[in-house]
Amino acid sequence: MQIDIKQARSYYRQMLLIRRFEEKCMELYGYELIRGFLHLYIGEEAIAVGVMDAADAADAVITTYRDHGQALARGIEPKAIMAELFGKLEGCSRGRGGSMHLFDAKTRFYGGIAIVAGGLPIALGMALADKMMKRDRVTICFFGEGAVAEGEFHESLNLAVLWKLPVLFVCENNLYAMGTALECSESEQNIAKKASAYNISATQVDGMDVFAVAKSAKDAIAQIKKNNSPVFIECLTYRFRAHSMFDAELYRDKAEVENWKQKDPLIVLKKKLEATASGSQLGEDELEKEIALVIEEAVEFAKNGTLESVADLEKFVYSPKVQQ
Amino acid sequence: MSEIITYREAIRAAIQEAMKSDERVFLMGEDVGRYGGSYAVSMGLLEQFGSERIIDTPLSESGFTGAGIGAAINGMRPIVEIMTVNFSFLALDQIINNAATMLYMSGGQFNVPVVIRMATGGGNQLGSQHSHSLEGWYAHITGLKILTPATVQDAYDMLGLALKDPDPVLIFEHALLYNNKGELDKQAVPIPIGKASVRRMGKDITIITYGISLFKSLEAAEILSKEGIEAEVIDLRSLRPMDDETIINSVRKTHRILIVDEGWKSGGISAEIMARINELAFYELDAPMQRVCSVEVPFPYAHHLEQAVLPQVEKIVAAGHKLMEEL
Helix, strand or coil, rough: CCCCCHHHHHHHHHHHHHHHHHHHHHHHCCCCCCCCCCCCCCHHHHHHHHHHHHHHCCEEEEEEECHCCCCCCCCCCCHHHHHHHCCCCCCCCCCCCCCCCCEECCCCCECCCCCCCCCHHHHHEEEEHHHHHHCCCCEEEEEEEHHHCCHHHHHHHHHHHHHCCCCEEEEEEECCCCCCEHHHCCCCCCCCHHHHHCCCCCEECCCCCCCHHHHHHHHHHHHHHHCCCEEEEEEECCCCCCCCCCCCCCCCHHHHHHHHHHHCCCHHHHHHHHHCCCEEEEEEEHHHHHHHHHHHHHHHHHHHCCCCHHHHCCCCCCCCCCCC | CCCEEEEHHHHHEEEEEEHHHHHCEEEEECCCCCCCCCCCCCCCHHHHCCCCEEEEECCCCCHHHHHHHHHHHHCEEEEEEEHHHHHHHHHHHHHHHHCCCHCCCCCCCCCCCCCCEEECCCCCCHHCCCCCCHHHHHHCCCCCCECCCHHHHHHHHHHHHHCCCCCCEEEEEECCCCCEEEEEEEEEEEECCCEEEECCCCCEEEEEEECCCHHHHHHHHHHHHHHHHCEEEECCCCEECCCCHHHHHHHHHHHEEEECCCCCCCCCCCHHHHHHHHHHHHHHCCCCCEEECCCCCCCCCCCCCCHCCCCHHHHHHHHHHHHHHHC
């Protein structure tokens, strides 16, 4: 397999950024500088990075409460995300959203929807708007396999196909909906197969392999644009860390976690490169240094950020008065 | 120039005009197209505007209401029709968790200019799952605007105002009002969202109401007038935001308050109105405030039972008498 070293390096850098950013988040959580729920994406980085590589700036992204990975891969500045986690005015949601609700108009990042499957109907509407206005755009909708048990998942898949909407559904199947294993919640555990019942083009992809994800997402977006119909990708992945900071992980075997760590997307990428004898060109050490700096800056930025005045507490419950 | 049309026709006319003047406006919901709308509001619109803008949806309230929200944040001005308020509960996740919060939790980045219309209220013998008046319950939710047009003019005006509003607006149309005829002046300047209307002037008591109960209250006021009690009747029009100023001005004038609401008392909008008057004008009151609301039962089917549940003119008159008994 021919690998573009520049591309590989870029993927590796983005995945490493997510990994180190979230490790830092966990550390800061320990110092109580970050509070609330903190759902880490560690282990699943290849999905966000691979899918975002396929997306245009004009496309829209909507995701779940486990949203740091997609936000970073989409290009929201690390310092704006870190400031959000610190609850600062300079955060990408002004400190109003927190970890689960990252938003960014510039990169068309529509959250951070923390009700499982709640983002799917919104993705439909965004795509419907694009279709009605004849805009050549795709809406990319991330969700976990837990969403498959929700009614909104089924309503949304049906409507997306029925109305031929340009939506890329990306199911991040990490095998556990919080602590409930897939086999305890789904009658059909092959999610792509289940989705196929809605007459949607659906495939499974190795979610630990960034190249495979990127290719699958690129093919899917091309297909969406060509056929004017949605596409479904199920990315098989695993969450290396606990569900959130409050999770003692009683529901899964440590050996299972260790086994999946062998498929770490960073390792998978490195092995692929080594197989082509380009491993040395990755420049890991440099990347580590550069990313450490980015994160350090982000933390400093967040620490020095502004606490929004309590006088503005009620701002943005409704839109500011506008001239009509 | 004014005309006499039905409440249903007024809403239809407002939708037509909005769709003609703004390409971003579209209507979607169950049976809004080929069927013509479960209350025939959208009859003929499919033929006029085509299936791309008059969109029949499957029975997926959460799916299509969420799609309305998504379309709104992506530049459209959708009108989502939900058959009745009871069905809207299938879409509560979208309305409450997404539409009402998006602007706030995005730090002001994404407003949601969606309009969601639904039928509300009892009186058609539709039983316990099609008859409730739960607009007051929605009025609990910050981030939403809750409109309750009673008159034909408001049915027309409020849709236009809702579509111009940058935030999510829910419009509750009482199912028994659709056939009501009334005057519509399309040139009239609409009363803004959040402003109540004094529909009858009076000096002795104030009846605060909205929706279909406005007409029962006005009828009761005429009966009371013959007995020498002059009731002022306030049509709230909007339950959120609520027009405290108009309410309090009337309290200062009559000092006796009666609230008429087809919703239930417990935790209802009538309780909220009383609480506001208590906070803002307690010492203006000459008598304990009174309420005429629906009896706290799920709605029964049998006609005589359903009528016994609902606020009625005679109950309002009796409550008016009780208010005047206090010194």
